[in-house]
Structure formats: structure tokens, C-alpha cells
Amino acid sequence: MIFYLKNWSASIINGISFISRFQEDLNPIYNLPENVAAFAFRTTINKGKFSFNSELAHKINDPKGGISYNNYASGSAAMANLTYSERGLGIIIEAHRVDNFDFRSDRSANGKELTLSFIPTITKQHTYTLAAFYPFATQPMGEFGLQGEVNYTFKKKSTIGGKYGTQIYLNYARVNSLNGGHSVLTTEPSETHTPMLLSIKGEELYFSDFNFGFKKKINRKVKVIGNYVDLIYNKDVIQGKNYGKNIHARIAILDINYKIKPKHTVRTELQYLSTDKNNEYDIDQGDWAMAMIEYTVSPHWFLAIADQYNFGYTDHDGIQHDPLHYFNVNCGYTKGANRFAVGYGKKREGVFCVGGICKNVPSSNGFTLSITTSF
């Protein structure tokens, strides 16, 4: 549905969507809804250099089943962002609120199975390895998040801009719990709870990320990118642990791109991650350093050698982990939409948890072969 208002030089785009899931109620005790519906309204308003986007979604009662506990509260998700853009400047501010909005095509599904609703994270998705070491995932059961970002390009031939111009950005995001947790409606009236619409101060912090960076072309051969990230990661909530402390990590990244001759490029990444050793925080796996060198012969070939180094740490059970290298070599060939890559090296282990179901991916050492085709 698109409406153009006659006397107002703005465009307004509205949309609605509706989805309903049917699943038979076989529960021997509870009366479960067989048709569970969710619907959403969205609006985009564009006026001049401003753009406003919002979406509001609602889901009716959707208990998970079983005979021990069922939550009949409805769920909701709301997001809004406002952007301003002009040549050389972009500003975005964004907020979202999620309450009991875990919607799947099977009511008892868990983890990563069968999701119907996807709520993108409100935090910046980092691409450099160590910056992405502590990634945040939207908590579909409940969270409130804010994000702001400014991008600015210093013009060519200005003092900071230099010959080719300089881009800088500044980003901040934080996500906290809903007041008193997500909505609950059960057979026990004392458990019934509806969180306040807006509450930030005093709520449990899930994640915060302050980061900034620059991108500069020095001359015809050299391009430099620098990033700095300062984040707080609530491992208990995001990974389902019970350590009682957040992780505070600071990450610095330097990326240098050097063009040797046409089609031949060498790129180097230097990254360092340090976790806060203050007793207030959990040191997790301590400090990491990473160096990577990549040689590309465009458009087809690349060879990359990387080493991630852990400086050693003592874990929660008092076990000492010695410093360890994670060395990797990768080479590949790209043609059209196909990419073939062969690698050898050691991968880190990790526990990946989604919605209370956890899976361990062990550390591995060996060859990888990957074929990627984009359609």
C-alpha cells in the first residue's frame, strides 16, 4: 500500500503482514492454541534527507507445550530507526524492543530449529575476526536495544582528507533486559508479569559496544583501515553460563592494503584483543593477537596465511591453559559466482547456545575444502 500525499513532498509506504501456524494440540493436560497468529504493521516515511522506518509485530499466545510449564502471554516486537544522509555525512539512530517473540513453525522447537521470526541484532556486525569474537545475538524472549552511528567523509584536499579523502565512523549500541523479564501469563496468578514499555537504567546489561574507525587511501598503492572496539558482553545471558560477570574486551585492528602492480594486491591485518583483568569482569580466554597476510591476484586467485595466538589463561575451574597458536593457510580460486577454497589449520572450539539449547563445536585441526556458489 503506497500513498503519496499531494501537498507534502514525502513518500509514505505502509505494509501489513500476517502469518498463522496450525499445529494439533495433543497435550494431555494443557489446552494449547492450535492456530497461532502473528501480524505486523510497518511504515517508511521518506522526506528529503530524512528517512524513518518502523515495524510493530504482535503474536498471540504461543505456549511451548509440555506438562510442566506453559506461558500463555502474547509476544511483541517493535523497531524504529531514523536516518539522515547527505553527501559525506550519514547519521542513524535506532531502537528496538522485543518481548516474548520466539515464533517457530513447531511450538516445541528449540535452538536454531524452525524459526519463523527473525529479529536482526541492533548492534554492529563486525567482520574482523577478533572484533567478531564476542558477537551479540538478539534475545527473542526479551530485550531493549539502542544504536547510533555517524559516518563522515573528510573532503579531498582538506587537511584531514588529504589527496583522496578520509572516512571516519563512530558507533555505539547497547542492549539491556526488559524490566523484570519478559511477559508471563500462566495458571499461577503470582507469576503473571508484563514488563514496562521503556526501561534502561538499572536493567541488566546484555551487550554494549562503542567503536570507531577510519578508512584512508594514502596514495595510489596504499589504503589503510583502522578500527577500535570497546565492548561488554554478558556471557551468562548470551551463552547461557552462570559466571556472574560480564566480559569487557577492547580490540584494535589495523588493515593495510598494498597494490604491488595492477591486479596484484597484498593485504595485511593486525588485530589485538584484550579482556579487562579488573576483578569486576570475567577474563574469559584472556588476550589474543592475530596477524594475517593475504595475497590476491584478481580476479581469480588468493592465498592467505593467518595466525591467531592466545596468550594463555586460567579458566573458571582453575585450569591453566598454555599459550597456543591457531595457524591457518587458505588458498582459493574464484570464477564468476563460484568460489573454491582449500585450507589447512587449527580452529578454535566454542559452545554455541541459542534459546537455552547448547551445542559444542570442538577444536579441530585439519584440511577444509569449501565450494561456494551464489545464485
Next chain:
Amino acid sequence: MERVVLFLSVLIAFSACDKIDSDNFIDGEIIVQPEDIDRKILIEDFTGHKCQNCPEAAAEIHNIQNTFPNQVVAIAIHAGYFSEPNPPQAPYLTTDFRTDNGNEIHDFFGPQSYPNGMVNRSGYPSDVLSNYTDWANMVGSLTGSTAKVGINISYIINGQEMTIDVSTNAKVSFTTSHNVVVCITEDHIIDWQTIAGQGDVSDYEHNHVLRDVVGSTWGQEIDKISVGDETTNTFTCIIDPAWNLKNCNIIAYVYDTSNYEVIQVEEIHIK
């Protein structure tokens, strides 16, 4: 035309919403089981003492056993990543509840996330694993019929050795081969467990813990399976001194070797 489409859309939308009133969350009907029910259902729960959501599955088993009294037998198989014990010098979660047989069952059916389980191992191979919130539905759909085979367990303890006789009494004839498996489980083990929202708890009560599958993990073949045939299989178990025998149970189940489906299970408490 637009109005008709809009009207129909709204109509469909409303018919696709089942909003349950708060005074109607629980079904009014009471489950009445006929007296001649003798089929019992086996729930195998893949769990671990570091699996923080697994106590919810254990609580669900307890509720299912109360809802379907004397019809549900449970085995908690501690296996996989979350059951790995901490090294002995660690302050907690150092007990190793794993067993070789449990690991074999775990690796064969291959759960990737926890809690996870099997109800009568039905649905093999693709749908054999299920979330605990589905177990009550599955028990409800499987129970309520008569057993295809009767199982009778007897045992004699002689020092550290226990001889277990399992006699099976076929009530129908089978065309596929069937095996009988004997397990020892232990209840009321007080030990550490990680619990969501509570952390590492020292005095958690572990129930139905698999201690041993007596003999082969996959059991012994039952010789005759024609109507009325009664067969006895004998199993010899070495009692581990670590077990508290008065909290232990002997479980025997018969499964179809073609699809692993358990057709009957019986449990007795060791006195």
C-alpha cells in the same frame, strides 16, 4: 472488490487465531486410563550435569510419570559434551556419570543439543530425537493400548554378582527379530548440577541415572516370538561398589531390531 478482499482477509485472520482464556489453560477433562492397560513407555533422556536446561527435562519426566502412573519408565543417559566431568582438582562437577553403554547409545542416536530424548525410540532414524516438551504428547499417543509382550524380571544377588532373569511372554506373533535389554539405574543421587538461573548447585537430586547396561548395549535376541511363547534370557551383572543398591532399579525392555522401536518396558526396584 477491494472491500471484499479486505473483509475476507480479516475473516481468515480472525479464524486463524486461537486465543485461550486464562481460566481455560488446563483441559477440564481428566485422564481416565482403562484398568487393563499394561503397555509401558520408555523415555530416554540425554542429559549432563553441566547442561543447565536439563533439569527442566527431568522435571517434565517426573510430571509425566505422575500424569501416567505406572506407565512410564525413564532412563537418564549422561553422555556428550555437557556430561564431561571437571578434573578432580576442580571444586565441583567432578563426578563422572557417563557409562560406556550410555556413550554408545548416545553416539548411535546422535543428539547434537541438550536436553534431548527419545520416547520408545519411535521415529528412527529421522525423528527419533525429540524435545522434552513433546514427550508428554508422545506418551499420550503411545499409551492406552495393551502390550504386545509381557516382561517379568527376577534377580538373585550373590556377593558382588547379580543374576537377572527376564522372561518374555509374546501376546502377538512377530515377523521381525526382537532383542531384550537389561539396564541398571539409580535414583536419589545428590550431586552437583548446573541449573539455568541458579548456577552450579551442590545438592541436586539426580534420578533414573543409567549405571550399566548389563551385557551388550543392544541386548540379547529373544528366541521364540509366536503367540503364547515364553522365553527367559539370563543376564549377569557385576555390582559396582559405587552404586547405592537400595536406590537402584532393574529395567528390561524389548525392542524391534529392524527399527529400534521399544515395544514394552518393565522396571523393578532392587530391595
